[in-house]
């Protein structure tokens with residue numbers, strides 16, 4: 001240990017990218033001409049040098065063991081000269097330059113059983129998600145379990161190209177939104193619905209009261225003396241359950257079995273293609289937490305996808321579709337109930353109210 | 362030997378066609394891995410309670426770094442001693458997440474010996490996330506990782522590990538060298554990454570084109586997005602081949618049988634209406650094109666971005682906490698982004714200086730810009746206001762003028778005024 005610390009290296013940074021490239025990527029860097037998706041999960045990229053690479057994209061659990069990762073490495077050793085990559089959305093991609101290995105690789109993936117092909121083109125690819133009950137301290141829901149339940153149900157959209165356009169689903173287990181669900185076609189968001197429960201006997205010991213008060217975006221927290229303890233009070237009417245106070249002060253937990261659940265959001269996108277990038281908008285304010293398979297959440301998402309599939313025009317993303325038909329039609333077609341929670345009452349709310357006589361019945 | 366817990370609820374997640382993390386973790390638990398067994402046990406308890414079982418935070422780290430390690434302790438350690446400590450290490454991923462298996466195994470070997478064998482491949486920020494170590498293992502893990510050429514990423518109020526799309530390595534659309542930019546910035550700003558000194562976090566993400574596959578414009582304080590200034594390159598023969606149904610539309614994204622309808626799928630969907638198909642030739646009025654990528658996406662063999670390539674820089678994207686979600690705002694419409702990226706870094710230093718000076722505790726740069734105004738920000742960065750920076754000019758009349766902008770300044774004499782105007 002002493003020896004380890006004495007020889008300490010710091011700030012060396014990550015390995016350089018080109019060390020991680022297969023030969024064919026090295027030879028064709030920046031020379032790619034075009035690509036073609038041969039079947040769900042299988043792409044070919046053609047270079048101006050005449051070289052071709054086949055990329056096989058597979059579903060993956062973002063949360064994985066070294067045992068699973070070793071199985072992936074073995075496949076990469078056998079077929080991909082010891083190289084592979086992950087996509088932004090946590091899919092695994094094997095890249096090969098020898099066409100004769102294509103069918104054997106597909107067979108090896110099928111034999112593995114945990115690496116189904118898909119996620120290309122007009123499909124639903126892997127759900128970008130966060131940590132949930134597996135690792136974080138602020139979640140309202142689990143992450144990996146919800147993703148598994150949703151993707152099991154949407155699997156036919158993962159390994160096919162039958163949607164009008166690609167649909168990106170993301171999940172974040174609390175309003176911190178580590179999963180950046182604020183710009184996805186469909187977003188699953190863990191929400192709290194009760195103000196923090198305050199541990200007055202410990203608050204002053206565990207937290208700095210002024211920073212705790214300053215942490216609240218709605219100024220709902222004020223100093224207070226409770227049973228001779230220096231503590232704080234929360235004005236419940238002003239609390240929108242963001243959890244920011246808990247981030248600053250462990251004596252103010254929000255988690256609650258009955259209070260917590262899922263909100264669904266739709267229509268966001270990040271690409272600039274056709275329409276400008278859009279934020280996701282509220283579809284369902286609350287669905288109860290239903291481990292282990294969250295059936296109501298799964299069914300509602302499936303319904304949205306099916307209605308979109310049947311009603312959107314080709315190339316139209318979920319948000320483009322909803323905007324074209326109008327949000328009133330979105331609620332009608334999906335059968336989702338519109339409530340007062342859908343009407344924004346936070347800052348900048350007025351920008352979302354209708355200021356026109358143009359509407360649909 | 363690890364104690365295996367009953368997990369009736371989690372077992373339900375072993376069903377179905379999507380890969381199951383439960384099956385995966387169970388296999389290691391059954392092979393004797395105690396953290397894996399206890400992780401499943403604690404997760405099952407969370408499923409039953411519908412509440413998580415990790416304590417809030419916990420300050421841990423490695424010597425010399427302020428970030429890169431996130432502390433985590435179980436709140437039921439007597440039930441699940443294997444995850445009593447379950448600290449995370451963020452390991453800086455190679456650009457675009459390419460791996461040589463031989464190198465990845467270096468990390469896996471250390472992690473099997475000293476950690477839980479559980480990972481996230483990858484965290485939303487980009488890093489490889491090693492999930493679950495005891496406090497006393499952190500320093501040795503860090504030392505062994507760096508000996509093998511792996512470093513930690515960022516956490517806390519510091520620069521977060523930059524990330525990028527696959528770019529030139531395997532995408533024909535890439536207008537900039539996303540991997541080199543990502544690597545270069547990561548190396549240049551190691552100190553900013555490992556020693557938190559800012560009001561809050563700051564993220565760079567690099568996308569090779571406006572398709573934004575790493576969602577840079579929604580998820581990074583500074584989005585670097587490849588684009589071009591000249592004309593879209595057209596191969597008219599390939600256009601004809603698309604029109605004649607010889608090439609599948611959209612690179613096969615809707616199946617190999619899917620043919621392109623040049624009017625419905627391309628001309629009519631161009632958001633600026635700048636395309637026409639006349640006498641068997643595709644025409645683009647490039648002066649009107651906003652480089653949205655749609656036509657290029659649907660005819661990848663016929664159309665290509667122009668040759669005068671560079672990047673657009675958008676600042677200030679963030680998730681909702683605290684002041685609402687924001688997308689990045691276009692600050693620099695075009696910059697060449699050529700190695701060694703000095704002009705870009707000059708801009709970055711100015712931006713950080715301004716934020717460091719003006720940002721409140723836990724205020725992202727986007728929020729700081731919102732509070733103090735876009736004008737103040739671009740002035741601090743020595744940039745001139747141009748129409749590209751806004752969607753439309755303001756519609757409210759409350760315009761702030763500075764004293765030196767108005768002839769005679771703000772000081773006036775009420776007596777002079779009264780000479781002309783009775784009280």
Ligand code: HEM
Nearest residue numbers: 035086087088089271273526527532572573574575576658
């Ligand atoms: C309509 C056109 C397209 C749109 C709107 C689009 C959008 C997206 C989005 C939103 C993502 C996921 C970003 C995230 O993780 O949040 C993504 C991923 C990706 N897209 Fe596209 N995309 C388009 C076309 C293409 C095409 C034609 C290609 C192939 C050259 C492509 C290659 C990729 C790749 C490789 C990824 C994963 C990137 C990575 O992990 O490095 N995209 N795309």
Ligand code: HEM
Nearest residue numbers: 129130131176177178179180247483484485486580680682
């Ligand atoms: C102490 C509380 C927090 C913890 C423990 C935490 C933890 C994390 C972790 C572990 C990640 C990596 C995500 C992953 O691997 O899934 C992450 C990313 C992220 N965090 Fe947090 N976080 C906290 C607070 C916040 C806050 C307050 C915000 C809002 C400003 C926030 C916004 C994000 C975002 C947007 C990402 C994703 C960034 C990206 O897409 O690159 N987090 N956080």
Ligand code: SF4
Nearest residue numbers: 136139173174176178
């Ligand atoms: S979204 Fe919230 S609960 Fe989920 S990992 Fe991020 S901070 Fe934790």
Ligand code: SF4
Nearest residue numbers: 216239240242243245
């Ligand atoms: S949860 Fe948010 S709104 Fe409610 S008291 Fe805490 S910081 Fe304030």
Ligand code: SF4
Nearest residue numbers: 526532535569570574
């Ligand atoms: S952002 Fe553009 S260049 Fe990068 S992978 Fe996506 S489509 Fe390709």
Ligand code: SF4
Nearest residue numbers: 631650651653654656
């Ligand atoms: S890139 Fe977009 S705006 Fe430009 S011509 Fe193509 S479809 Fe039209």
